[in-house]
Amino acid sequence: MTRALIIGGGVGGPVAAAALKRAGLEPVVYEAHPGPGEGLGAFLTLAPNGLAALRTVSMLERVRASASFPTTRVEFVNGSGRRLGLLGGEEHLPEELRSVTINRAALQRAVADSAADQGVGVEYGKRLARYTESDSGVVAEFTDGSTAEGAVLLGADGIHSTVRRALAPDGPHPSYTGLLGIGGYSPVPDTPPTPEATMRMVFGRRAFFGYQSAPSGETYWFANLGHSELTREEIAARDDAEWQEHALGLFRDDPPEITRIMRECAPSAFRPLGIYDLASLPHWYRGRAALLGDAAHAVSPASGQGASLAAEDALVLARCLRDINDVPEALAAYEWERRDRVERIVAEGRKRGARKAGSANPAALLVRDMTLRVVFGLTARFGSQGWIHDHRVDFEARATSPEGSPR
Ligand SMILES: Cc1cc2nc3c(=O)[nH]c(=O)nc-3n(C[C@H](O)[C@H](O)[C@H](O)COP(=O)(O)OP(=O)(O)OC[C@H]3O[C@@H](n4cnc5c(N)ncnc54)[C@H](O)[C@@H]3O)c2cc1C
CATH class of the missing domain: 3.30.9.30 (D-Amino Acid Oxidase; Chain A, domain 2)
Structure with a gap:
């Protein structure tokens, strides 16, 4: 059986582990912290596309049970309290796919416990120092001196990824x-x-x-x-x-x-x-190692999509490794399938984030508020966020090695 070493037990790591297990691989997750829930930010919102990905790997029920409350609408107001727009309304979706807000520690615990129930444990206190690669496999070396061997290594180790630094040393920084x-x-x-x-x-x-x-x-x-x-x-x-x-x-x-x-x-x-954030890396994989989630493409929190994209990545990666025997070819197919969507969302998040800082100039605030009113009005009317929230990864569909896939 093909052993997959997953570095990082935040959000994407445990989801990837469950998906890889379904795909017939033997995944192991290594997390630097001594337990779940020690990441950045107090809480986050999971969007319908991310919840659908969690459903595919039977994690949805546990995650929803750990969530704090539903967040299916966002109301925007200005500094005077006047409404600029109202987005959301997810009534067309089944209840289980409607957005929820969840404490980060609770989310990490839910996905880690669910992965464990499916036969994949997270090994805590294992911080990757480096990895080396041969034609037939990878060896991960941890800061405690221990090592692990596998056929593929997946960096789900977040925005300041160690795997990314090794895989793309000349690539852009966040x-x-x-x-x-x-x-x-x-x-x-x-x-x-x-x-x-x-x-x-x-x-x-x-x-x-x-x-x-x-x-x-x-x-x-x-x-x-x-x-x-x-x-x-x-x-x-x-x-x-x-x-x-x-x-x-x-x-x-x-x-x-x-x-x-x-x-x-x-x-x-x-x-x-x-x-x-991290807009675009020259490549998401090299040889037998690949990146997913924030390690590959960190989106601004303004998009509310980081965790959901990590879960989508995990499914696509597992599907490619299931259906394409050659590991580097499978990783190329994964990158090819994911890159466009993710980079569009990173760009969208940047645009949203840029309006948040405020201004000392009242005229600039007036223009900002007028622009936002128009943007939110159009978004509400034409449902132009649908391409983000309605995306579903079809895990059963067979992955193919695309013509012209990168590298
Ligand atoms: C303030 C804030 C608010 C946010 N709000 C939202 C939101 O509302 N909705 C949303 O979808 N996203 C939100 N995000 C983004 C979201 O948190 C991330 O996109 C998501 O956590 C990415 O998951 P990941 O698994 O790729 O990385 P992470 O969740 O960061 O997990 C990476 C894991 O790798 C571990 N690790 C790191 N280095 C090593 C190493 N060398 N060896 C072993 N393990 C290692 C870390 O300890 C960590 O547990 C927010 C982010 C921030 C900062």
């Missing part, structure tokens, strides 16, 4: 989007709840804020703050309370519930993370 991200959960019983299953997103005067009331009584919130790029050390140089004051100041002229929600949250939620 680009800073100009935004810092913060977010958390606030107990705010006296804030008017958001409408059912609706996340409200505020294009504020100086920064961007999103929030939704949870059935638990908490408010889930996040904010994106325009800022020059900072190193980890520069972020650490300010303490949590200073970051909290900075964020509160940026929203001082926006709807008052924003600062009310933020004041109720623990200061540790205000330590920001730089938000990066």
Whole structure:
């Protein structure tokens, strides 16, 4: 049986493991952290296309059971609280495929447990240091000195991927989007709840804020703050309370519930993370190693698609390795099938993210709000997000090695 070494037990790694197992391979997942749920960002939203991919590998039920609440609509307002648009309405979809918001740790646990139920465990505390390749296989070397051998190695190790650095050393690095991200959960019983299953997103005067009331009584919130790029050390140089004051100041002229929600949250939620994306690598595979998820193509969180695309990648990779015997050829077919779709979504996410930073110029804000009203109006009317959400990977369809596939 073909052994597949999967590096990274975040979202894409366990999904790939379950899909590869179905495809008749023998997958093993190696995760650097000592347990699930230690990634970036407090919570995320899973879109219908990602939920459909999870359904294919029998992970949907467990993931939905771990989700916090449905988020099937997004209402956009400006800094005065005036509505700019309302998107969503997923009534045409079966209930199980309607978008949900989930705590990141809960998602990682759900996919890891589900993979384990299907006979693939995640080995924690295994950080890949490097890998070497021969004609017949790959050897992964971990920082604890241990090694593992397989016929193929898949890098599901996130935006700062070690596998990517080895596979495409001269390739582009992730680009800073100009935004810092913060977010958390606030107990705010006296804030008017958001409408059912609706996340409200505020294009504020100086920064961007999103929030939704949870059935638990908490408010889930996040904010994106325009800022020059900072190193980890520069972020650490300010303490949590200073970051909290900075964020509160940026929203001082926006709807008052924003600062009310933020004041109720623990200061540790205000330590920001730089938000990066990765538009286009020269190649997603070399020889017997390939990348998936953020390692191959990190999309801005503004697209709400990163986790869903990682799950789609996982299915396509497994299908190609199932149906095409030659490993490099299978990896080429995978890249060929995925690249266009993913790069279009990365570009879309960048466009959305660019409008979030706000402006000191009231005329620029006016133009932004007018543009957004038109964009959201057209999107709602013509359903122009359908190509993202309605995509389904047909796992049963036979993969073929395409004419003119890259490399
Ligand atoms: C603030 C924020 C908000 C977001 N919101 C959304 C959203 O609403 N919807 C959405 O779909 N996406 C969202 N995303 C993006 C989403 O989180 C990612 O696209 C998704 O997690 C990618 O999954 P992945 O498996 O490729 O990588 P990850 O989930 O990052 O997992 C990578 C794993 O690899 C491990 N790893 C790293 N290096 C090594 C190594 N050398 N050896 C072994 N293991 C290693 C890491 O510890 C990690 O567990 C958001 C991201 C951020 C930062």
